[in-house]
Amino acid sequence: xxxxxxxxxxxxxxxxxxxxxxxxxxxxxxxxxxxxxxxxxxxxxxxxxxxxxxxxxxxxxxxxxxxxxxxxxxxxxxxxxxxxxxxxxxxxxxxxxxxxxxxxxxxxxxxxxxxxxxxxxxxxxxxxxxxxxxxxxxxxxxxxxxxxxxxxxxxxxxxxxxxxxxxxxxxxxxxxxxxxxxxxxxxxxxxxxxxxxxxxxxxxxxxxxxxxxxxxxxxxxxxxxxxxxxxxxxxxxxxxxxxxxxxxxxxxxxxxxxxxxxxxxxxxxxxxxxxxxxxxxxxxxxxxxxxxxxxxxxxxxxxxxxxxxxxxxxxxxxxxxxxxxxxxxxxxxxxxxxxxxxxxxxxxxxxxxxxxxxxxxxxxxxxxxxxxxxxxxxxxxxxxxxxxxxxxxxxxxxxxxxxxxxxxxxxxxxxxxxxxxxxxxxxxxxxxxxxxxxxxxxxxxxxxxxxxxx
Amino acid sequence: xxxxxxxxxxxxxxxxxxxxxxxxxxxxxxxxxxxxxxxxxxxxxxxxxxxxxxxxxxxxxxxxxxxxxxxxxxxxxxxxxxxxxxxxxxxxxxxxxxxxxxxxxxxxxxxxxxxxxxxxxxxxxxxxxxxxxxxxxxxxxxxxxxxxxxxxxxxxxxxxxxxxxxxxxxxxxxxxxxxxxxxxxxxxxxxxxxxxxxxxxxxxxxxxxxxxxxxxxxxxxxxxxxxxxxxxxxxxxxxxxxxxxxxxxxxxxxxxxxxxxxxxxxxxxxxxxxxxxxxxxxxxxxxxxxxxxxxxxxxxxxxxxxxxxxxxxxxxxxxxxxxxxxxxxxxxxxxxxxxxxxxxxxxxxxxxxxxxxxxxxxxxxxxxxxxxxxxxxxxxxxxxxxxxxxxxxxxxxxxxxxxxxxxxxxxxxxxxxxxxxxxxxxxxxxxxxxxxxxxxxxxxxxxxxxxxxx
Numbered sequence: 001x002x003x004x005x006x007x008x009x010x011x012x013x014x015x016x017x018x019x020x021x022x023x024x025x026x027x028x029x030x031x032x033x034x035x036x037x038x039x040x041x042x043x044x045x046x047x048x049x050x051x052x053x054x055x056x057x058x059x060x061x062x063x064x065x066x067x068x069x070x071x072x073x074x075x076x077x078x079x080x081x082x083x084x085x086x087x088x089x090x091x092x093x094x095x096x097x098x099x100x101x102x103x104x105x106x107x108x109x110x111x112x113x114x115x116x117x118x119x120x121x122x123x124x125x126x127x128x129x130x131x132x133x134x135x136x137x138x139x140x141x142x143x144x145x146x147x148x149x150x151x152x153x154x155x156x157x158x159x160x161x162x163x164x165x166x167x168x169x170x171x172x173x174x175x176x177x178x179x180x181x182x183x184x185x186x187x188x189x190x191x192x193x194x195x196x197x198x199x200x201x202x203x204x205x206x207x208x209x210x211x212x213x214x215x216x217x218x219x220x221x222x223x224x225x226x227x228x229x230x231x232x233x234x235x236x237x238x239x240x241x242x243x244x245x246x247x248x249x250x251x252x253x254x255x256x257x258x259x260x261x262x263x264x265x266x267x268x269x270x271x272x273x274x275x276x277x278x279x280x281x282x283x284x285x286x287x288x289x290x291x292x293x294x295x296x297x298x299x300x301x302x303x304x305x306x307x308x309x310x311x312x313x314x315x316x317x318x319x320x321x322x323x324x325x326x327x328x329x330x331x332x333x334x335x336x337x338x339x340x341x342x343x344x345x346x347x348x349x350x351x352x353x354x355x356x357x358x359x360x361x362x363x364x365x366x367x368x369x370x371x372x373x374x375x376x377x378x379x380x381x382x383x384x385x386x387x388x389x390x391x392x393x394x395x396x397x398x399x400x401x402x403x404x405x406x407x408x409x410x411x412x413x414x415x416x417x418x419x420x421x422x423x424x425x426x427x428x429x430x431x432x433x434x435x436x437x438x439x440x441x442x443x444x445x446x447x448x449x450x451x452x453x454x
Numbered sequence: 455x456x457x458x459x460x461x462x463x464x465x466x467x468x469x470x471x472x473x474x475x476x477x478x479x480x481x482x483x484x485x486x487x488x489x490x491x492x493x494x495x496x497x498x499x500x501x502x503x504x505x506x507x508x509x510x511x512x513x514x515x516x517x518x519x520x521x522x523x524x525x526x527x528x529x530x531x532x533x534x535x536x537x538x539x540x541x542x543x544x545x546x547x548x549x550x551x552x553x554x555x556x557x558x559x560x561x562x563x564x565x566x567x568x569x570x571x572x573x574x575x576x577x578x579x580x581x582x583x584x585x586x587x588x589x590x591x592x593x594x595x596x597x598x599x600x601x602x603x604x605x606x607x608x609x610x611x612x613x614x615x616x617x618x619x620x621x622x623x624x625x626x627x628x629x630x631x632x633x634x635x636x637x638x639x640x641x642x643x644x645x646x647x648x649x650x651x652x653x654x655x656x657x658x659x660x661x662x663x664x665x666x667x668x669x670x671x672x673x674x675x676x677x678x679x680x681x682x683x684x685x686x687x688x689x690x691x692x693x694x695x696x697x698x699x700x701x702x703x704x705x706x707x708x709x710x711x712x713x714x715x716x717x718x719x720x721x722x723x724x725x726x727x728x729x730x731x732x733x734x735x736x737x738x739x740x741x742x743x744x745x746x747x748x749x750x751x752x753x754x755x756x757x758x759x760x761x762x763x764x765x766x767x768x769x770x771x772x773x774x775x776x777x778x779x780x781x782x783x784x785x786x787x788x789x790x791x792x793x794x795x796x797x798x799x800x801x802x803x804x805x806x807x808x809x810x811x812x813x814x815x816x817x818x819x820x821x822x823x824x825x826x827x828x829x830x831x832x833x834x835x836x837x838x839x840x841x842x843x844x845x846x847x848x849x850x851x852x853x854x855x856x857x858x859x860x861x862x863x864x865x866x867x868x869x870x871x872x873x874x875x876x877x878x879x880x881x882x883x884x885x886x887x888x889x890x891x892x893x894x895x896x897x898x899x900x901x902x903x904x905x906x907x908x
Binding site: 033034035037158161162165166171172189190193194208210226227228229231248249251252255256259260262263264266267268269270272276277281282284285288289291292293295296299300302303304306307310313314317318320321322323324325327328329331332333335336337338339340342343344347349350354357361364365368369372373376377380384428429432433436440 | 487488489491612615616619620625626643644647648662664680681682683685702703705706707709710713714716717718720721722723724726730731735736738739742743745746747749750752753754756757758760761764767768771772774775776777778779781782783785786787789790791792793794796797798801803804808811815818819822823826827830831834838882883886887890894
């Protein structure tokens with residue numbers, strides 16, 4: 001997607017002016033009118049010293065909100081530079097899930113130092129969240145949710161909420177917990193507002209709950225929330241106790257992350273790292289070399305096949321002219337089919353039960369595509385090589401290669417999925433390389449048969 | 455992402471039981487306990503006749519919610535089969551944005567018939583929404599938002615909301631409109647609940663608003679909402695009048711759609727169509743053939759190049775054994791680099807201003823990768839062909855090809871973007887085919903020079 005420069009960048013000259021005049025009041029007011037994410041963008045234009053000054057002016061709520069939106073590197077630099085009292089206050093004020101994301105970038109020793117200057121309860125909370133794997137529901141959830149007991153009235157619930165709302169990330173769903181912290185129900189704030197003030201929560205709450213197990217992986221978790229169109233889902237441990245919530249904005253981040261990962265796999269581009277722009281070239285190269293090496297070794301096989309059939313090439317050098325065409329068409333047709341299946345499995349459009357229907361369909365598609373391209377190749381051979389036998393060889397090879405490529409491209413991701421491997425590892429380059437070998441074998445066999453070479 | 459079978463499927467035997475007993479009360483109660491999306495999933499297991507019966511039992515709210523979650527084909531069949539009175543009621547009750555999505559699948563004549571049985575105001579609303587392009591903010595927005603005047607108090611606002619909440623999709627942000635429907639402010643329900651009951655809305659509303667222009671494309675729109683972490687953003691026309699809202703669940707759909715489109719482009723798989731499983735193979739084939747034809751024509755060029763240099767191949771047939779290796783490595787390295795830039799531009803990780811840094815970086819990465827693979831190719835040539843000259847030829851070709859491929863893969867998407875073309879058209883197959891030609895030229899030139907062929 002396309003991101004544009006923020007409207008907030010327009011106020012940068014004004015801010016510089018206020019900074020040079022040391023006009024503290026104006027520096028507060030001008031920033032407060034903007035959203036934290038915009039302020040974080042603006043800050044990238046200012047020096048660390050200026051940032052420290054600004055963070056010492058702002059109220060803690062606002063400072064924490066802006067801090068959450070900054071880049072990890074800038075967060076670390078800022079935390080190191082501000083004075084300890086303010087540092088502790090900001091750490092206490094951060095959203096629990098954002099705080100853990102920040103801590104995960106730091107060496108353990110520094111985390112412990114930060115935990116030691118935080119309020120006891122917040123520090124305990126952070127320690128608990130850090131025990132969960134970062135890519136599971138536990139690692140993504142926030143612990144600031146609205147929770148009430150079932151035996152109070154709507155009126156009492158609203159009063160209670162009024163008191164606690166400020167601390168909470170999300171008050172639009174209110175979770176009802178039993179005496180033993182078991183999640184027993186949920187009410188939306190909308191329902192609460194519409195209900196009679198004297199009704200008991202237990203009478204109006206929903207009790208068939210959709211919950212996320214605390215160890216569910218983030219991809220699966222995002223799919224659940226996207227499916228239900230809820231603003232948040234509760235996270236429960238294996239004893240049914242409520243531990244936190246996942247909000248819909250976390251889901252957007254997860255979907256973008258997971259799609260990026262899938263695309264990198266499809267491009268055989270190695271692991272996705274967050275900071276491509278600041279990463280050293282040697283590290284990026286190391287990231288990509290593994291796949292290239294695997295593919296090179298497979299290409300060696302293509303070379304060996306050609307070597308084995310060199311007698312055919314020697315007796316008719318024109319055979320070699322069609323090798324790029326046949327290998328290329330197979331690779332491209334296979335890549336198309338693989339893309340459709342990989343993405344179809346990811347979005348749920350294709351299910352495992354559809355496996356035979358997909359294969360049958362792709363077989364027909366492949367035969368049609370192969371037929372079309374085969375005729376084209378035949379025409380080319382007739383025009384440039386004036387050999388109908390060579391033309392027939394190429395045309396037949398094309399039909400068989402493209403059909404096989406399309407089927408293989410479609411079926412490989414399904415097989416991976418059945419074996420419990422992420423279907424996205426079936427990348428374009430992998431398909432291409434595997435098909436190179438297959439198409440050479442097909443081509444030479446047909447050539448030897450039709451042209452009577454030996 | 456991974457979707458699993460819903461927990462709701464467990465109740466299917468029970469439902470069949472109730473259907474055979476014609477137990478209408480039980481059929482209502484058992485469904486009401488589940489979420490609309492789950493009910494829509496369950497319905498796929500039942501016949502059209504059974505669906506019609508169920509839709510006639512349920513209350514209209516629930517029926518409309520379930521209808522919204524059904525597949526387009528099933529929606530059309532159901533609407534055709536239920537009686538007209540109920541049909542009109544369900545149409546009136548649908549969320550405006552979902553209703554327009556449904557109408558867009560239908561022939562104009564049928565839409566007019568449906569509009570004629572709807573309430574006047576709902577029909578007018580639907581007609582207006584249909585005038586906007588489906589992939590813009592106007593085509594995505596819903597018109598059911600909470601709107602109040604600025605001169606009322608918090609107390610009055612809450613009372614007003616209590617009355618209207620049932621009709622609205624989203625009451626967690628309340629938009630403040632001037633007398634001329636100009637959007638002048640916004641307050642969250644959270645802020646409203648925390649505020650003093652006697653405060654005027656004008657005193658507490660936010661006035662620096664982030665808005666979405668009604669003609670903004672959906673990709674850009676999704677990026678804006680994802681950036682701000684809001685639950686919804688207001689959509690305004692070019693005179694600043696508020697027309698609707700975009701909610702965060704729309705954004706999730708858009709992101710998945712746009713990512714799918716990008717991936718299809720990268721796999722050169724043609725247009726993404728929603729119903730792969732139900733689409734005829736001929737149509738899928740037609741969808742994919744365009745790219746294959748373009749790539750085949752490019753492959754012809756590779757063949758012509760080989761033909762031109764056939765004298766070199768004739769004097770040393772072993773030269774041909776390395777063609778798959780060199781072409782393959784170039785294609786793969788280029789695909790990797792293209793993937794990183796395409797996705798980086800999409801997520802905003804790489805910006806247009808970074809163009810030279812990216813190229814410099816990819817040049818270094820390419821040289822390292824090419825060097826590594828070149829050494830490997832040299833070793834292979836020494837072992838199997840026992841020719842150090844051929845080995846040197848292959849090694850040099852590898853270094854130059856892979857370096858050029860990496861740079862080209864990285865820079866092509868940036869050039870496209872600058873020219874106003876979607877960078878995602880720089881697909882793996884395109885890169886591979888372009889590089890086939892380049893790598894053959896490089897390889898033959900080096901071979902002729904080093905091996906003294908002519």
